[in-house]
Amino acid sequence: MTTELLTDLTIFVLAVLVGFEVISKVPATLHTPLMSGANAIHGVVLIGAMVITATVSAPYAYVLGAVAMAFAAMNVVGGYVVTDRMLHMFRRRPAVPAARAAHHDEEVAAR
Amino acid sequence: MSTFTTNIQLVYVLAAACFVIGLHLMNSPGTARRGNQVSTAGMAIAIIATLVILIHEGSVTGVGWTVLIVGSLLGSAAGLYSARTVQMTAMPQLVSMFNAVGGGAAALVAVYEYIHDESLPGGVLGTTSVFTVLDVIIGSVTFTGSLIAAGKLQGVITGSPIVFKGGRALNVALAVIALGTGAYMFTTASLPALLILVLASLAFGVMMVLPIGGADMPVVISLLNAFTGTAVAMAGFVVGNWALIIAGALVGASGGILTKLMADAMNRSLANIIIGGFGTGDTAVAA
Secondary structure (H helix, E strand, C coil): CCHHHHHHHHHHHHHHHHHHHHCCCCCHHHHHHHHHHHHHHHHHHHHHHHHHHCCCCCHHHHHHHHHHHHHHHHHHHHHHHHHHHHHHHHHHHHHHHHHHHHHHHHHHHHC | CCHHHHHHHHHHHHHHHHHHHHHHHCCCCCCHHHHHHHHHHHHHHHHHHHHHHHHHHCCCCHHHHHHHHHHHHHHHHHHHHHHHHCCHHHHHHHHHHHHHHHHHHHHHHHHHHHHHHHCCCCCCCHHHHHHHHHHHHHHHHHHHHHHHHHHHHHCCCCCCCCCCCCHHHHHHHHHHHHHHHHHHHHHCCCHHHHHHHHHHHHHHHHHHHCCCCHHHHHHHHHHHHHHHHHHHHHHHHHHCCHHHHHHHHHHHHHHHHHHHHHHHHCCCCHHHHHHCCCCCCCCCCCC
């Protein structure tokens, strides 16, 4: 086993353990945005697509590289935008009852 | 390690830290949006660092740059358009689509590397081929599996479990073919074997998701999301890039935990969902 492979494996195992720990008690309403957020992160495969596309030198490789780039870019851009949209809609919701409650308090205070 | 390479690796570490912190912030409603922004920043950093490497090396041909730019522009445009215009109710299937293309990209990276190395005099390296094979299998399974999941949610394919006679046997056969071909490829570099591996894995992805009912689909998408993470980590081994290994392993593990949380929230066991068709509350068709 080469040193390089050993280093890669070490990083892999530690990253897996971090992945297990980083998710704690998540409220059910956040499940879908969190899934979508994680989905966007694995769009990092774009880097892999860039690395291979940089070495293309034959027609088959142009096709594979272009498709890989398009797929990965779609994953990254779409993933982050859709997650942001979900969370945007998510944050408004608690604000409405809070505003209503404040309004109610004011009314009570006025009386 | 040259100063340049060291600096790039440090930038990758920064990007990886952004992913971990971002994912952690997404655990609670108040910080979730900021978490996604931190994660986006990490992605931007990682992509820019990689661009810097490519420019620094200066070995990318004009055609290479064209392929790179055209591919990324097309993908970004498709992603941006669909993410902006999708109805709120159709978001799960869109996430599944993005997951499918992510898995597809991971599989393509391995396929390209395999064909590329196979033509070299040294052939395919022994240890790397393990990761190449795993990447092809997991990536291909996620690609078709997520497409089927998206199709089910969209209503293109019926949402109820599709179970037919011999379905299970076919699943087992496909798995055996994929694993057997993969094992063969560890010792012998062979393009036909690669083709069989890809086809068997693609078919397995379809067969895995078809028997699962519509109500369980979000859990399955989460599971496939974890699969893609793992495939991306394998792609990291194949191209030798830490950013891919860290981000992929992170998503693979956290996606697995999230899948379990989602299944628990629905009072369903994960094994029950994967075996599918039973007790989903949907009309389960007997085999």
